Amino acid sequence: MAARELALTALLLLGVSLVVFVILNLSPGDPFSVLLEGQAPGHAARASVHEALGVPTTWYGRYLAWLGNIARGNLGTSIRTGVPVAGEIARAGPNTLYLTLGSLLVTLLLAVPVALYSASRAAGALARGLRLAVYLVSAVPVFWLGYVVIYLFIHRFGVFPLLSGSAEPARHGWLYGLLPIVVLGVANGTVSEVTRHLRGELGRVLTEDYIRTARAKGAPVWRHAFKEGFLLPMTEMIASKIPFVIGGAIIVEQVFNWPGLGRMVWQAAQDRDFPVIMGIALVAAAFVRLASLLRAVIYAGVNPRTATD
Amino acid sequence: MTRPPLLEIQDLRTYFYSRAKEAFIRSVDGVSLAIAPGETLGVVGESGSGKSVTALSILGLVGGNPGVITGAVHFAGGNGASGPRNLLADLERYVSLTKHDGRIVAVAKDEPGWRAHVERALARVRGKQIAMIFQNPKSSLNPFVTVGQQISEAVRLHTGVTHASEAKERALGWLERVRMDSPRLRFDQYPDGLSGGMCQRAMIAMALASEPSLLIADEPTTGLDATIQSRIVALLAELKSEFGVTTLLITHDIRVVSRLADTVAVMYGATVMEHGPARDVLAPGVEPKHPYTSALLASLPSTQTNGRRHAVDGRLPVIRGEVVDTMNVPRGCRFHARCDRITDAIRARCMGEEPALATVAAGHRMRCHLHPGEARGG
Numbered sequence: 251m252a253a254r255e256l257a258l259t260a261l262l263l264l265g266v267s268l269v270v271f272v273i274l275n276l277s278p279g280d281p282f283s284v285l286l287e288g289q290a291p292g293h294a295a296r297a298s299v300h301e302a303l304g305v306p307t308t309w310y311g312r313y314l315a316w317l318g319n320i321a322r323g324n325l326g327t328s329i330r331t332g333v334p335v336a337g338e339i340a341r342a343g344p345n346t347l348y349l350t351l352g353s354l355l356v357t358l359l360l361a362v363p364v365a366l367y368s369a370s371r372a373a374g375a376l377a378r379g380l381r382l383a384v385y386l387v388s389a390v391p392v393f394w395l396g397y398v399v400i401y402l403f404i405h406r407f408g409v410f411p412l413l414s415g416s417a418e419p420a421r422h423g424w425l426y427g428l429l430p431i432v433v434l435g436v437a438n439g440t441v442s443e444v445t446r447h448l449r450g451e452l453g454r455v456l457t458e459d460y461i462r463t464a465r466a467k468g469a470p471v472w473r474h475a476f477k478e479g480f481l482l483p484m485t486e487m488i489a490s491k492i493p494f495v496i497g498g499a500i501i502v503e504q505v506f507n508w509p510g511l512g513r514m515v516w517q518a519a520q521d522r523d524f525p526v527i528m529g530i531a532l533v534a535a536a537f538v539r540l541a542s543l544l545r546a547v548i549y550a551g552v553n554p555r556t557a558t559d
Numbered sequence: 560m561t562r563p564p565l566l567e568i569q570d571l572r573t574y575f576y577s578r579a580k581e582a583f584i585r586s587v588d589g590v591s592l593a594i595a596p597g598e599t600l601g602v603v604g605e606s607g608s609g610k611s612v613t614a615l616s617i618l619g620l621v622g623g624n625p626g627v628i629t630g631a632v633h634f635a636g637g638n639g640a641s642g643p644r645n646l647l648a649d650l651e652r653y654v655s656l657t658k659h660d661g662r663i664v665a666v667a668k669d670e671p672g673w674r675a676h677v678e679r680a681l682a683r684v685r686g687k688q689i690a691m692i693f694q695n696p697k698s699s700l701n702p703f704v705t706v707g708q709q710i711s712e713a714v715r716l717h718t719g720v721t722h723a724s725e726a727k728e729r730a731l732g733w734l735e736r737v738r739m740d741s742p743r744l745r746f747d748q749y750p751d752g753l754s755g756g757m758c759q760r761a762m763i764a765m766a767l768a769s770e771p772s773l774l775i776a777d778e779p780t781t782g783l784d785a786t787i788q789s790r791i792v793a794l795l796a797e798l799k800s801e802f803g804v805t806t807l808l809i810t811h812d813i814r815v816v817s818r819l820a821d822t823v824a825v826m827y828g829a830t831v832m833e834h835g836p837a838r839d840v841l842a843p844g845v846e847p848k849h850p851y852t853s854a855l856l857a858s859l860p861s862t863q864t865n866g867r868r869h870a871v872d873g874r875l876p877v878i879r880g881e882v883v884d885t886m887n888v889p890r891g892c893r894f895h896a897r898c899d900r901i902t903d904a905i906r907a908r909c910m911g912e913e914p915a916l917a918t919v920a921a922g923h924r925m926r927c928h929l930h931p932g933e934a935r936g937g
Binding site: 371458459460462463464465466467468469474477478552553554 | 693
């Protein structure tokens with residue numbers, strides 16, 4: 251089973267890289283023009299750059315060359331800066347990891363209490379109000395909330411200092427990071443989905459026959475409802491919402507000037523710096539895949555039915 | 560019934576709103592029953608007669624909307640020598656009823672308050688003093704927990720055994736007592752790996768493992784294969800003679816009741832139609848006195864020849880008409896529209912006046928204008 255999963259992962263990453271590469275090559279602009287800045291980007295000049303760098307002229311040639319590097323564990327170097335992509339990702343990656351996992355935590359801290367409360371009191375007015383609030387919050391666009399928050403907390407009230415990516419480490423550096431994390435956690439658009447799914451699943455499980463048995467037996471209901479009513483839907487939601495959180499991270503990193511992969515990939519897209527884009531796309535895809543593998547592992551561990559398959 | 564009953568239900572009513580909330584579904588509408596210690600009371604009736612809801616109401620397991628609204632459940636189990644206690648005590652504090660013309664037309668109930676009250680009031684009763692088994696044993700066991708752990712949990716919750724290994728030994732003992740084949744193997748299996756019959760054995764083991772004074776078996780054989788059904792019935796009969804646990808047996812299957820019950824209650828249209836010793840109500844050779852019981856027995860495909868078969872041209876007799884609509888309970892006898900013993904002499908009474916549950920013989924009560932209690936004697 252593990253070998254099959256690994257093969258699937260490799261296939262997935264290959265597919266992702268191919269699609270991203272094709273899109274990059276279909277979009278206008280030549281990554282190597284950046285090296286000709288200030289000069290007239292004539293056809294001859296570009297051809298000479300390609301030749302000087304030993305870059306294949308066809309797109310599939312370039313893809314195969316990139317793939318060959320990947321096979322040797324080399325993510326290539328940035329066309330713009332000449333710095334190895336792997337090192338750049340290793341430098342910026344933890345910042346993005348911190349941002350995405352932190353905001354996921356914020357999302358769960360918002361969604362889970364509302365879901366648990368409204369699953370236990372389905373008809374209450376407060377539960378309905380909370381759910382409505384959650385839906386409204388989820389509809390807020392993340393970039394808008396980001397700018398509003400920056401305006402209010404940084405410029406108007408000065409509660410948080412302005413974060414600048416290049417500054418020397420400040421004394422309470424971790425605190426500055428809270429603002430983008432909260433913004434992304436609130437407005438990544440998944441709060442309502444997580445609330446709805448968890449509430450629905452827990453509500454469904456609470457009407458299962460075996461929960462009635464647990465009550466008749468005098469056993470704590472949560473002990474019997476935990477696995478199917480909480481652990482599984484939570485795992486499902488975390489695994490399936492990670493792509494959305496990563497997508498939101500790209501925007502939040504722009505808005506807050508957060509030195510992570512999102513800002514890096516944005517910059518690289520401006521420059522058509524395809525080794526950087528490809529490297530980050532690969533890492534993001536691997537991250538998403540890792541989450542769904544983790545889900546599969548938890549499902550297999552929890553559910554005797556899938557474990558015996 | 561000379562001994563004081565272990566459980567006595569008095570005028571229990573459990574209503575639900577219909578979907579559009581414009582009417583009540585009177586699922587349990589004035590049920591009174593009693594079980595003496597050590598005895599098995601079989602409650603029979605068609606689907607929708609309110610037997611299961613009665614059982615669930617005892618343990619506070621019916622959902623609200625509005626749920627249990629009136630009645631008393633006196634329970635004399637447990638080690639407290641303080642006599643029977645009413646499991647539905649203080650119900651009236653949470654419910655206010657509006658009556659019109661003797662019928663409940665509106666209910667206002669503080670359901671969350673009542674729910675919290677029930678959880679507190681029944682905390683020492685559920686599982687410990689009254690245990691329950693259900694139909695569909697497979698879905699009634701937690702699919703994510705091994706069978707053994709579920710039984711050990713009951714042991715540890717209610718018998719004062721705290722040591723895991725001792726609880727496991729006890730659980731294994733119970734698996735043996737319910738004749739589970741290879742109990743040590745089954746102990747570590749999940750319900751999914753077990754057949755329906757084995758799951759019901761595990762449920763029974765789990766219920767008995769807490770050594771309750773009352774066992775409620777809600778349709779214990781429904782949904783199982785016919786051969787498995789008879790094995791479960793045999794097991795229940797065996798356990799009855801071995802442990803003598805007082806049992807409230809709910810089933811639509813008269814054969815199960817006639818096999819296991821000492822006392823029988825026949826329910827129809829959310830209320831009790833007849834209640835008495837099994838030998839009087841169902842026993843072969845005795846003509847059932849209540850028209851509904853009689854019709855129910857006549858519709859049985861049985862090999863018993865006791866002179867009351869009136870099957871003609873090889874067909875089983877059926878009770879004509881539909882089960883009474885508990886949303887629109889008729890004014891008179893609930894069974895009058897389907898009754899084939901109705902006579903012109905009493906028709907007006909059957910249609911206009913609900914008969915009372917009158918005593919027709921020692922311990923034998925029935926609700927029928929044909930048998931108006933003391934007048935007939937028995």
